[in-house]
Amino acid sequence: MNVDAKIEEFASLRDGTTLVIQRWLPGPVERIWNYLTDSELRRKWLAAGDMTLTPGAGFELIWRNDELSDASDPRPAGFAEEQRMDSRIIAVEPPRLLTYAWGKGDVTFELEPRGDKVLLTLTHRGLDHPSMRDMTASGWHMHLEILGARVAGRDAASFWSGWTRLHGTYRARLASTR
Numbered sequence: 001m002n003v004d005a006k007i008e009e010f011a012s013l014r015d016g017t018t019l020v021i022q023r024w025l026p027g028p029v030e031r032i033w034n035y036l037t038d039s040e041l042r043r044k045w046l047a048a049g050d051m052t053l054t055p056g057a058g059f060e061l062i063w064r065n066d067e068l069s070d071a072s073d074p075r076p077a078g079f080a081e082e083q084r085m086d087s088r089i090i091a092v093e094p095p096r097l098l099t100y101a102w103g104k105g106d107v108t109f110e111l112e113p114r115g116d117k118v119l120l121t122l123t124h125r126g127l128d129h130p131s132m133r134d135m136t137a138s139g140w141h142m143h144l145e146i147l148g149a150r151v152a153g154r155d156a157a158s159f160w161s162g163w164t165r166l167h168g169t170y171r172a173r174l175a176s177t178r
Contacts (some may be wrong), residue, residue: 031093
């Protein structure tokens with residue numbers, strides 16, 4: 001794959017329940033791997049939670065929903081200040097592949113180094129409810145936007161205003177899957 005290859009900005013829905021989104025990130029691949037697996041680094045773009053990188057190992061993801069947004073960008077109604085989710089490692093191949101349970105489905109992160117960049121492909125399986133697809137696509141889109149800014153050393157966009165904007169966009173884009 002060419003490192004200049006364009007990727008779709010928006011997540012796509014495959015087979016009606018699988019969301020796929022890609023991002024080019026500045027390498028090296030080991031740094032991106034650390035942002036996926038180290039609790040303190042992951043907390044800066046997604047959720048905290050210590051992981052033991054062994055298939056079958058349990059762990060907890062902890063979202064602190066106000067940490068990724070500016071103080072002037074409050075979380076929407078219905079979202080708690082903190083959310084937790086029990087999970088377990090399904091597959092791990094450092095520093096290229098990580099899959100863990102996510103509710104009734106799972107999430108896979110695949111990393112492909114290309115020159116000084118890394119192609120991250122996120123695949124979220126098991127999204128069987130249409131409203132969850134919109135919310136999840138919006139969430140991953142913003143989380144990956146924040147990850148990209150963090151690894152590039154740039155200021156990240158505020159999560160909630162971006163999520164709100166994208167939620168409407170994804171609702172329209174994914175309407176045909178309802």
